[in-house]
Amino acid sequence: MKTLEVKNIHKSFGKTKALAGVSFDVAEGEILAVLGPSGCGKSTLLSVIAGLEIPDKGDVYWKGQNIAAVPPHKRGFGLMFQDFALFPHKDVFGNIAFGLQMDGFEKEKVASIVRETLLLLGLPDFEKRDVSSLSGGEQQRVALARSLAPKPRLMMLDEPLGSLDKALRERLLDDLRAILRDTCQTTLYVTHDQEEAFSLADRVVVMSAGEVAQIGTPQEVYRNPKSVFVADFVGLTNIFPGRGLSTEKGAAIETSIGRFYVDKPVTGPVLVLLRSDAANLDGSGSPLSGKVEAIAFRGGVTRITINLDGVLMDFDFDSNLALPSVGSSITIGVDLKKGLRVFK
Numbered sequence: 001m002k003t004l005e006v007k008n009i010h011k012s013f014g015k016t017k018a019l020a021g022v023s024f025d026v027a028e029g030e031i032l033a034v035l036g037p038s039g040c041g042k043s044t045l046l047s048v049i050a051g052l053e054i055p056d057k058g059d060v061y062w063k064g065q066n067i068a069a070v071p072p073h074k075r076g077f078g079l080m081f082q083d084f085a086l087f088p089h090k091d092v093f094g095n096i097a098f099g100l101q102m103d104g105f106e107k108e109k110v111a112s113i114v115r116e117t118l119l120l121l122g123l124p125d126f127e128k129r130d131v132s133s134l135s136g137g138e139q140q141r142v143a144l145a146r147s148l149a150p151k152p153r154l155m156m157l158d159e160p161l162g163s164l165d166k167a168l169r170e171r172l173l174d175d176l177r178a179i180l181r182d183t184c185q186t187t188l189y190v191t192h193d194q195e196e197a198f199s200l201a202d203r204v205v206v207m208s209a210g211e212v213a214q215i216g217t218p219q220e221v222y223r224n225p226k227s228v229f230v231a232d233f234v235g236l237t238n239i240f241p242g243r244g245l246s247t248e249k250g251a252a253i254e255t256s257i258g259r260f261y262v263d264k265p266v267t268g269p270v271l272v273l274l275r276s277d278a279a280n281l282d283g284s285g286s287p288l289s290g291k292v293e294a295i296a297f298r299g300g301v302t303r304i305t306i307n308l309d310g311v312l313m314d315f316d317f318d319s320n321l322a323l324p325s326v327g328s329s330i331t332i333g334v335d336l337k338k339g340l341r342v343f344k
Helices: 042-050 092-102 107-120 136-148 166-182 194-200 218-223 228-233
Strands: 002-013 016-027 031-035 057-062 077-080 154-158 187-191 203-208 211-216 239-247 250-255 258-261 268-274 286-298 301-308 311-318 329-334 340-343
Touching (some): 002 042, 016 042, 016 211, 031 042, 031 166, 031 194, 042 154, 042 187, 077 136, 092 107, 107 136, 136 154, 136 166, 166 194, 194 218, 203 228, 211 218, 211 228, 228 239, 228 268, 228 340, 239 258, 250 268, 258 286, 301 329
Parallel strands (some): 031 203, 154 187
Antiparallel strands (some): 002 057, 203 211, 239 268, 250 258, 286 301, 286 329
């Protein structure tokens, strides 16, 4: 069931167009990530949905009702920012209880909800702690608890992990997804980090320059990017020019590193993507030969940069394999069905 519907939202600030026809929907209990680079309009979109900004054009619906005239404090939405915005003069209890008290909950009910929420967030017995004495991860959890305690119809998170170090961010990602899942919390999660979006969300909206570039599951977006922008933004950087042509053997793409045969005919200039995870060391598939320029160990995989006739490309291999050294010659095989994509 659709809960939130965003329809054709436009928003400009002077001559700067922040949003240009953004549309998508969020199902009940779904975690939807809005992913894009800085300046693409993500935070402006969140502000429009929250009612903090008025769109120039377009509408926001909640369960079929246009909420344009509903003020922010009556929309029943929770909003959490990157800087947490905790009240320094209040302890943990006071921070989490604030929204409940504003909503008129009785004192005993407030105390009960605060205790339950702290337990859910893994912070039992933190009620009297001074927020300034908390670690970054603990402050993040308190901020999340404050947003979750009133049981918002929609939780909106704007780069909530951006100020944390990588190790802590990865730990909290797993906890955050589990919490949102356990509470069946409908969530809109804004981030510029692909790993965050892919590991957390049910679906991803990729934005570019105020427009929606692609919507799909993390697997769909990563496996089948619809544009060069999406491919590059999700980390698929082996993109190079080519030209489609017909040969006696069938449709092909001619490039500086070789000719690739494809299932569907393509004519004229194109851009070609070779996925970094589509290569093997046994040479099966379409063979490519070159020189190893760099090796980067990344835990389970090792990324090898190969010079292919003057074109540098990155490919990922299992770190447990016997891998070549820098400066050595190498021949790899590429699974074209898995790893080749052509963009007009």
